[in-house]
Amino acid sequence: VDQLSSQVEDNTIFCLLGHNGAGKTTSMSIMTGGLLPDSGWATIAGQDVVRDKAKIRKSLGVCPQFDVLYSELSCWEHMLLYGGMQAMEHQQCEEEARRLLSCLSLSSKAHQRAGYLSGGQQRRLSLAVALIGDPKIVLLDEPTTGLDPDNRRKVWKLLQAQKQKSTIILTTHSMEEADLLADTIGVMSKGKMQVQGTSLELKQAFGTGYIL
Numbered sequence: 475v476d477q478l479s480s481q482v483e484d485n486t487i488f489c490l491l492g493h494n495g496a497g498k499t500t501s502m503s504i505m506t507g508g509l510l511p512d513s514g515w516a517t518i519a520g521q522d523v524v525r526d527k528a529k530i531r532k533s534l535g536v537c538p539q540f541d542v543l544y545s546e547l548s549c550w551e552h553m554l555l556y557g558g559m560q561a562m563e564h565q566q567c568e569e570e571a572r573r574l575l576s577c578l579s580l581s582s583k584a585h586q587r588a589g590y591l592s593g594g595q596q597r598r599l600s601l602a603v604a605l606i607g608d609p610k611i612v613l614l615d616e617p618t619t620g621l622d623p624d625n626r627r628k629v630w631k632l633l634q635a636q637k638q639k640s641t642i643i644l645t646t647h648s649m650e651e652a653d654l655l656a657d658t659i660g661v662m663s664k665g666k667m668q669v670q671g672t673s674l675e676l677k678q679a680f681g682t683g684y685i686l
């Protein structure tokens with residue numbers, strides 16, 4: 475990732491589009507503190523991602539590209555665990571867990587262990603875990619990859635509502651998804667941000683096509 479410069483306003487959705495290997499996950503990892511930048515800096519709500527990593531973690535919800543779940547824990551246990559990490563009060567945590575699982579059609583799987591869920595169900599659980607406690611910033615790396623059309627629409631609806639409470643940065647390969655969800659779209663290729671703007675601005679500027 476090289477010379478990436480972006481700014482995301484509070485309570486908006488920023489979609490990072492780009493082909494395989496463009497540098498989307500790498501950029502996300504720098505923001506979560508998983509990777510150290512060789513140079514440059516990034517801040518989340520005014521806090522430096524390297525220096526203030528521990529502080530930032532508390533206001534961050536993350537859905538990694540590849541699900542990181544505890545195979546022996548149920549969906550419900552995942553929700554309580556991550557809600558606890560967000561310092562949620564127990565009753566509120568249970569209510570939120572119930573609401574999120576329901577929005578993502580996982581209510582019937584609440585007590586199933588994550589290891590026994592289908593790929594798309596695991597994906598939705600990863601997203602639910604990222605959203606519990608309404609973290610100030612939510613980073614979602616390809617949250618809808620592997621989901622059927624019906625579940626993808628449910629995720630879109632949930633994210634549109636979540637915007638009131640969180641600032642969301644998500645990566646996707648889907649132009650349709652970016653068009654529908656994003657307040658701002660950034661297109662990455664070869665580690666660089668090639669263009670940024672609202673969907674309308676990009677369509678007006680590149681309506682006839684854009685070659686990465």
Ligand SMILES: Nc1ncnc2c1ncn2[C@@H]1O[C@H](COP(=O)(O)OP(=O)(O)OP(=O)(O)O)[C@@H](O)[C@H]1O
Pocket residue numbers: 492493494495496497498499500501539
């Ligand atoms: N740990 C690493 N060390 C060195 N190079 C890496 C590492 N991880 C990824 N890369 C390289 O960095 C580039 C960007 O990878 P990245 O995972 O950020 O792409 P991406 O945009 O998320 O792609 P995808 O859509 O396939 O998820 C790739 O060329 C990849 O090979």
Ligand SMILES: [Mg+2]
Pocket residue numbers: 498499500539615
């Ligand atoms: Mg990736």
